[in-house]
Amino acid sequence: MESVKIISTPLLLLSVPEVAKTLGLGRTKVYQLIACEGLPVVRFGRAVRVSAASLQQWIELREKRELSA
Secondary structure, eight states, X not given: OOOOOOOOOOOSXXXXXXXXXXXXXXXXXXXXXXXXXXXXXXXXXXXXXEEHHHHXXXXXXXXXXXXXX
16 A cells, blocks of 8 residues: 655745734734835735734844844
8 A cells, every 4th residue: 555645844934823823923913014014925816815924034133122222
């Protein structure tokens, strides 16, 4: 019998609920971060997605600003 290999690749784009879960925040707060704090998004029609790489960079930038303040 041939074994099946399941390849798990990390998501490139996260939905708002996925971002909320990742950050430990509510969905509404994530939308506030998008609107007021510059959290970068990619839009596909009405769908809003956040790049996993952009999210990581955005968090690192905020950390640097907090440390230098």
